[in-house]
Amino acid sequence: METITxxxxxxxxxxxxxxxxxxxxxxxxxxxxxxxxxxxxxDDAAGxxxxxIQVERVALGQASKAIKLLRAHGARYCIFAGKVEKxxxxxxxxxxxxxxxxxxRARNFNDDVLMGALVRELEDxxxxxxxxxxxxxxxxxxxxxxxxxxxxxxESADVEFGLGVARGAAALGIGQTAVxxxxxxxxxxxxxxxxxxxxxxxxxxxxxxGVVVKAMKPGQDFRFDVPTVGLATLRRVLEGGLSVLAMxxxxxxLIDHDEVIAAANGGKVTVVxxxxxxxxxxxxxxxxxxxxxxxxx
Numbered sequence: 001m002e003t004i005t006x007x008x009x010x011x012x013x014x015x016x017x018x019x020x021x022x023x024x025x026x027x028x029x030x031x032x033x034x035x036x037x038x039x040x041x042x043d044d045a046a047g048x049x050x051x052x053i054q055v056e057r058v059a060l061g062q063a064s065k066a067i068k069l070l071r072a073h074g075a076r077y078c079i080f081a082g083k084v085e086k087x088x089x090x091x092x093x094x095x096x097x098x099x100x101x102x103x104x105r106a107r108n109f110n111d112d113v114l115m116g117a118l119v120r121e122l123e124d125x126x127x128x129x130x131x132x133x134x135x136x137x138x139x140x141x142x143x144x145x146x147x148x149x150x151x152x153x154x155e156s157a158d159v160e161f162g163l164g165v166a167r168g169a170a171a172l173g174i175g176q177t178a179v180x181x182x183x184x185x186x187x188x189x190x191x192x193x194x195x196x197x198x199x200x201x202x203x204x205x206x207x208x209x210g211v212v213v214k215a216m217k218p219g220q221d222f223r224f225d226v227p228t229v230g231l232a233t234l235r236r237v238l239e240g241g242l243s244v245l246a247m248x249x250x251x252x253x254l255i256d257h258d259e260v261i262a263a264a265n266g267g268k269v270t271v272v273x274x275x276x277x278x279x280x281x282x283x284x285x286x287x288x289x290x291x292x293x294x295x296x297x
Contacts, residue, residue, distance in 0.1 A: 006076030202240025
């Protein structure tokens, strides 16, 4: 477990992950975390976190304001948590001069390229950007079957095939989820997100089963992208009449653990963690922070 000694700023998007990060950071106060606050770029994040920790609401694209607030709150570390829809960026989001500079660094609008440019900017400003696993390591998927029902031989073959598809799509910056039946690709996640990809794939199965596989891009940077499965994902699987939800072990988070397993067992769905072909290694977004000029004092 990584030692964190100083104030932590959460750059928070939508979903449960920012709240989990906040709760874990508060629990680790005795271990050195000197306080935690959030810069929320979505209303969902602000609503979930307000009343738990101090919250600052900042519009997406207002990078200068976010950095000023990180410094004003005395942050030594920051961590990205939660979802931010990319569609507003592509639709002409209003951005400040610093955000324009960050976007100019990006060679395209793939998530990892955009986030890599943002991480580099924060590190240039002297902040240490933590991997999500530094706080949420206990949620990492293990290489095992979580449910009473185990995958059949055909489903296991589909999972193996689907991992290759999902990894390939992730490597191209398309998405991280694939829906497979009989080694045929029914859907691959793109900009619409995991839930819609599952719905699209499920329509083609006629409720006769199929597997959902979630994987991580080879060499993906844990500082801004860890595939996450929770109760909402499991519900989409159940609604679609699919039979297996598979995640890459060691590089995916499983949240809502007890609820997910109970619902899966009740619906006779398999939830399984599959060992990666080789462990993913964080891809640096730029020069190590330690070698940069620190500006936080």
